Amino acid sequence: MKLKHYLVAGLLLLPVLFSGCSKDVDEYNKPAIYWYSKIVENVSKGDLEKADNYYSSLQGEHIGSPMLPEATMILAIAHMQHEEYLLSEHFLDEYIKRYATPNEKEEAEFLKIKAKYMALPHPRRDQALIDEAIVGGEAFKISYPNSMYAEVVNTMLVRLYLAQFALNESIADLYDRLDKPKSADYYKSVNPQPWIVSDEIDRAVAPWYRSWFEGDGTSSWYEFMIPDTKSVVSRNSSSEDKSGEDKNETK
Incomplete structure (x- = not known):
């Protein structure tokens, strides 16, 4: 008899459990204000993944909603504050292409440059991103001279x-150590800013736990383990350096 009561009680609890588990599953056909409030709620909680999902629902169900521009900018700024700079740039691009007025576009373009700049905590690791950020900054100055x-x-x-100057200098030093004078000369010549004086630059100092592996740009503690060979060829090496190596190897 007791077993029968337990089974009945268990069956009664099952719908409650399943309804609780599926509370936030398969939500659709909601008003725009519902999705917008969910975006704001989850941004305030720091759950940006969920906020992005609610944004997709808002955009999918209410493509013409006046709440979309503000929601897009909210997510762009939220991702920047959480150091998710690529996602921040994605939402800023969306805002610029779809929603920004001429006055609002200037601020969004500035935030894009800021996102690229803040995405470079370790400049030696991303040469392309430095170049992109410089191009974006110079283009902004041309587009908005009185900004x-x-x-x-x-x-x-x-x-x-x-x-950029310090990075090119360290690459040139590397090619000098690899006995690639043409490639070294190239990286010494691509620094276009005559106002930069190498001796006056305060180089970034890496923390001890990174400096063990990265070194100071000229050498590392594990240098003794690297074979002293000229067979290491970078895709950025000068073609003359490569042809010289090929001749040496055929002799």
């Missing part, structure tokens, strides 16, 4: 040019 953000963009550009 209220002009001085901030100038400051970012100065730091980016210094990072």
Whole structure:
């Protein structure tokens, strides 16, 4: 008899359990204000993945909603604050292409440059991103010569040019150590800023736990383990250096 009561009680609890588990599953056909409130709620909680999903629902069900521009900018700024700069740039691109007025476009373009700049905590690791950020900053100055953000963009550009100069210098030093003079000369010549004086640059100092592996740009503690060979060829090496190596190897 007791077993029968337990089985009945268990069967009664099952719908409650399953309804609780599926509370946030398969939500659809909701008003725009519902999706918008869910985006704001999850951004405030720091759950940006869920907020992005609710944004997809808002965009999919209410493509013409006046709430979409604000929701897009909210997610762009939220991702930037959480150091998710590529996602931030994605939402800023969406905002610029679909929703921004001419006045709003300027701020969004500035935030895109800021996202690229802040995505470079370790400049030696991403040469292409430095170049992209510089191109974006210079284009912004041309498009908005009287912008209220002009001085901030100038400051970012100065730091980016210094990072680019130091990176090219360290690459040139590497090619010198690999006995590739043409490639070394190329990287010494591509630094286009005559106002930069190498001896006056304060190089970034890596923390001890990174410096063990990255070194100072000229050598590393594990240098003794690397074979002293000229067979290491970078895709950025000068073609003359490569042809010289090929001749040496055929002798």
